[in-house]
Amino acid sequence: MRTEVAVGIDIGGTNTVLGLVDRQGTCLAEASVPTMAQDDATTFVSRVAAQIREIHTPLTDACVVAGIGIGAPNANYYRGTVENPPNLSWKGVTPLVSHFKKWFDVPVVITNDANAAALGELQFGAAKGMRDFIVITLGTGLGSGLVANGELIYGADGFAGELGHVVVDPQGRWCGCGKQGCLEAYASASGICRTVFELLCQMRDDSEFRSVSFRDLTARQITDAARRGDPIAKAAFEYTGRVLGMKLADSVAHTSPEAIILFGGLANAGDLIFAPTKRSMEDHLFGIFKGKVKLLPSNLPAGNTAVLGAAALSWTELLKTR
């Protein structure tokens, strides 16, 4: 009997990664295609479809595609659409699910990458066996997926869990979304770079960043510098953790999660980000929640986490119908 696999597809601004993932979370084949942000959606989908066929063909005797799960920016689970995605040229509402259905006669489902990551952790990672948890993705921006009572929350319109755009400071930094003071403008790879430049103005300490231009600065450099003891880099992590922990404490009040899982580039800084975030979260938690919420790193294998998340989305839907 052939093994059933779900195709997991993660659409990024630069690259789209895809893979064939079985029920246990093993990725049997993987590929990547340039997203080519200026392509129209129909051309893009035909290229991705050709790539899926290419990696599946050598495995035709071993596995059969049961469904497709897609993680994409501004994806709407209910409508199967992508709506004015940042970093892609598709304007307005793109019916991505129906485009894929022209190529594959299997269930196709879509959500944003952070929601997919939450389902990935639930099925294959750190949240196995949990019913209530939150996943925070700390990439260029900040995404989140909320699972309550064992189910991912999509909300009335399908966009639930946009914690990147809750307000930290109404007079604070401008966010890429057009609002002022969003969490994402502080707690993300781009946010911590902005913090370093603020601290360079406010602190007199020597730092390797005194001679670096803003355009060249990356979150990775800040992590490395903090590990070498750079006082500005260390203070930037402290500040980021303080802001993030404060807003996580708010989120705990909404859904009472068992754990919050930090995922993505900035989370790989380990204790540099986890320690101040945990401290600040505990400081700001309402009494009944204090000492009860775990702050955990992702437990998905590095490398194909986005594909596993998207495949987990497909598996979640397939299992509902069986």
Ligand SMILES: [Zn+2]
């Ligand atoms: Zn925002």
